[in-house]
Amino acid sequence: MVELCGLELAHPIINGSGTFDAIAARRAFGEQLLERFPFAAFVSKTVTLTPREGNPPPRLWELAGGLINSIGLPNKGLAGFLAEDLPQLAELPVPVIVNVMGFSRQEVAELVQACSARPEVAALELNVSCPNVETGLVMGADPDELARLLARVRPLTDKPLIVKLTPNASDVVAVARAAQDAGASALSLINTLRGMALDPRSGEPWLGGVTGGVSGPAVRAVALAQVHAVCGAVQLPVIGMGGVQRGRDALDLIRAGARAVAVGTESFRDPAAGDRVAAELELLSASADGAQLVSPQPF
Amino acid sequence: MTAPLGRRGARITARERYGAYVVLRCADADGPTPAAGQFYMLSCAAGWGGGEGERPFLPRAFSVLRACPASAPLELEFLVEDVGPGTRRLSELLPGEELLLTGPFGAGFRPPHRGRRPLLVGGGVGLAPLAIWQDQLGPDTTALLGFRDAMHAPGAELMSAPRVATEDGSAGHRGLVTELLAAELEADPQAEVYACGPPAMLEAIRALCAELELPAQLALESGMACGFGACFGCVVPTREGYVRLCLEGPVLDAHLLETAAVAGAGH
Numbered sequence: 329m330v331e332l333c334g335l336e337l338a339h340p341i342i343n344g345s346g347t348f349d350a351i352a353a354r355r356a357f358g359e360q361l362l363e364r365f366p367f368a369a370f371v372s373k374t375v376t377l378t379p380r381e382g383n384p385p386p387r388l389w390e391l392a393g394g395l396i397n398s399i400g401l402p403n404k405g406l407a408g409f410l411a412e413d414l415p416q417l418a419e420l421p422v423p424v425i426v427n428v429m430g431f432s433r434q435e436v437a438e439l440v441q442a443c444s445a446r447p448e449v450a451a452l453e454l455n456v457s458c459p460n461v462e463t464g465l466v467m468g469a470d471p472d473e474l475a476r477l478l479a480r481v482r483p484l485t486d487k488p489l490i491v492k493l494t495p496n497a498s499d500v501v502a503v504a505r506a507a508q509d510a511g512a513s514a515l516s517l518i519n520t521l522r523g524m525a526l527d528p529r530s531g532e533p534w535l536g537g538v539t540g541g542v543s544g545p546a547v548r549a550v551a552l553a554q555v556h557a558v559c560g561a562v563q564l565p566v567i568g569m570g571g572v573q574r575g576r577d578a579l580d581l582i583r584a585g586a587r588a589v590a591v592g593t594e595s596f597r598d599p600a601a602g603d604r605v606a607a608e609l610e611l612l613s614a615s616a617d618g619a620q621l622v623s624p625q626p627f
Numbered sequence: 628m629t630a631p632l633g634r635r636g637a638r639i640t641a642r643e644r645y646g647a648y649v650v651l652r653c654a655d656a657d658g659p660t661p662a663a664g665q666f667y668m669l670s671c672a673a674g675w676g677g678g679e680g681e682r683p684f685l686p687r688a689f690s691v692l693r694a695c696p697a698s699a700p701l702e703l704e705f706l707v708e709d710v711g712p713g714t715r716r717l718s719e720l721l722p723g724e725e726l727l728l729t730g731p732f733g734a735g736f737r738p739p740h741r742g743r744r745p746l747l748v749g750g751g752v753g754l755a756p757l758a759i760w761q762d763q764l765g766p767d768t769t770a771l772l773g774f775r776d777a778m779h780a781p782g783a784e785l786m787s788a789p790r791v792a793t794e795d796g797s798a799g800h801r802g803l804v805t806e807l808l809a810a811e812l813e814a815d816p817q818a819e820v821y822a823c824g825p826p827a828m829l830e831a832i833r834a835l836c837a838e839l840e841l842p843a844q845l846a847l848e849s850g851m852a853c854g855f856g857a858c859f860g861c862v863v864p865t866r867e868g869y870v871r872l873c874l875e876g877p878v879l880d881a882h883l884l885e886t887a888a889v890a891g892a893g894h
């Protein structure tokens with residue numbers, strides 16, 4: 329059992345927002361998904377106030393050990409999510425964490441208030457990787473901007489408020505401290521790193537959104553360094569993520585100070601990756617010298 | 628047909644060359660029998676990565692070419708054309724080596740409307756989903772196949788009595804398979820077209836069927852990372868907005884599409 333800001337988790341492995349759609353997965357895998365749900369909590373894809381179509385394709389570019397995505401946060405919008413998706417997510421055998429993003433403090437406030445009012449929601453995660461259209465500042469890239477956001481929304485809910493930090497900030501530790509001081513319940517990191525690819529034939533940007541976010545094992549070392557730095561600076565529980573493929577990678581993030589670990593991109597390669605990483609982690613943690621035990625999983 | 632949760636191993640039991648194509652046969656002991664038009668995400672248990680650009684990293688989407696449910700365990704066949712690091716590595720697999728797979732995923736072909744005669748049209752490696760569909764519809768089902776050249780034309784051996792077009796005239800009609808289709812539709816306006824192939828071919832077929840007001844089901848391609856709706860990477864534009872091709876497709880009704888020329892698809 330793991331305790332994460334009041335949530336009781338059966339094990340430390342959850343999913344990264346936007347990397348597992350439990351409703352789509354239930355269509356693809358049927359009811360066994362509920363019997364063997366791969367994560368100890370389910371984090372929704374980012375929900376915005378109004379519906380979004382997402383970016384024009386192509387949306388994916390494969391890298392050595394990872395990918396760049398420019399998905400563009402497609403979603404039904406708050407009303408659609410609450411009416412159609414949340415009741416289905418409530419059937420999952422694990423707590424539901426709703427990830428939200430707004431383009432102004434007012435938008436985030438509306439999202440937090442509406443989601444918090446729903447009993448199906450165990451906790452909220454704030455995606456602060458986008459610019460505040462009123463100030464032009466990326467909410468999670470600037471400590472003062474983030475402090476002002478949390479000052480506005482923290483009083484609106486008694487539920488745990490997890491702040492998902494962006495790695496595209498000049499001083500992630502300063503942002504983490506600001507989140508702690510402003511009443512965040514936990515931090516999660518890392519989100520994707522900004523990246524881009526050119527079409528080898530035309531030389532033009534490949535991705536419909538021009539730039540995108542890099543994820544997967546290619547960012548694992550960056551994630552470890554940022555989790556290590558943040559855990560050294562704040563007392564809040566941290567959800568570590570970035571390139572986790574095996575129990576070994578999860579153990580590293582836990583040793584760097586993380587309370588829980590999220591699996592993202594690896595679920596694309598193996599839909600049961602969360603389950604496998606949790607089992608490998610348990611084996612490693614149980615062995616006297618965890619460092620010696622490495623899963624045979626090829627990369 | 629829903630897929631087992633998680634990635635599983637499948638041993639290669641046979642590998643055969645048909646010109647530029649490789650057919651891989653594998654034993655899928657734990658898998659269900661797929662429907663025609665469904666697909667799997669494939670990777671190799673060993674040596675996945677380290678090719679061109681240090682790729683592949685993600686699994687690759689493959690239509691099931693044929694399923695042999697009579698064999699125990701279930702055997703699946705896939706048709707592979709080497710167009711990049713992933714398909715290269717897969718086409719090198721030898722009997723005894725292990726494939727990793729997830730699936731079957733997606734929505735396959737639907738039976739023809741009442742009174743309509745199914746007509747299968749494939750371009751190159753796009754014949755794959757049509758072969759299993761012809762197995763189910765019956766060997767007399769008309770199939771029109773287009774290939775680039777003499778290297779690719781042996782793919783025609785994978786279907787029953789196809790009419791063939793090659794761009795270089797090395798086999799069958801010299802020209803495009805869409806020319807065979809146009810002639811066929813003129814003779815039989817009661818057809819329902821099932822097609823899979825490169826984006827330009829599918830778009831020509833979509834436009835032709837729209838003009839003749841014929842129903843058509845198109846098996847499309849797009850870049851996929853997961854195959855089960857997790858990444859939102861595979862969307863194609865439809866008249867109802869973007870849809871995830873791995874969930875709503877890969878077979879889509881042509882009238883849903885303004886164009887079948889999907890950005891980033893093909894090679």
Ligand SMILES: Cc1cc2nc3c(=O)[nH]c(=O)nc-3n(C[C@H](O)[C@H](O)[C@H](O)COP(=O)(O)OP(=O)(O)OC[C@H]3O[C@@H](n4cnc5c(N)ncnc54)[C@H](O)[C@@H]3O)c2cc1C
Pocket residue numbers: 388389390391666683687688689690691705706707708709710711712713714715752755756847848849850851877891892893894
């Ligand atoms: C539903 C479905 C069914 C399919 N069925 C079959 C089948 O039965 N048989 C078959 O042979 N193929 C099939 N395909 C196509 C097959 O999945 C692709 O050919 C394969 O993914 C190519 O991978 P690769 O590594 O060989 O080449 P890549 O180099 O990955 O892909 C070739 C094309 O992808 C783009 N590309 C190049 N580099 C990158 C990069 N770094 N990141 C992203 N895109 C890049 C370019 O357009 C390039 O021309 C199917 C595809 C889908 C979606």
Ligand SMILES: Cc1cc2nc3c(=O)[nH]c(=O)nc-3n(C[C@H](O)[C@H](O)[C@H](O)COP(=O)(O)O)c2cc1C
Pocket residue numbers: 343344345346347373374397399401427455492518519520542543544545547569570571572590591592593594858859
């Ligand atoms: C395709 C894709 C979509 C994502 N969508 C979201 C999202 O909607 N909201 C969010 O906060 N993070 C999103 N992320 C970031 C992941 O949750 C995670 O922080 C990041 O991918 C690093 O973990 P990984 O390397 O294990 O994937 C997305 C990542 C990917 C690859």
Ligand code: FES
Pocket residue numbers: 850851852853854855856857858859860861862871872873874
């Ligand atoms: S391939 Fe990931 S959503 Fe379709």
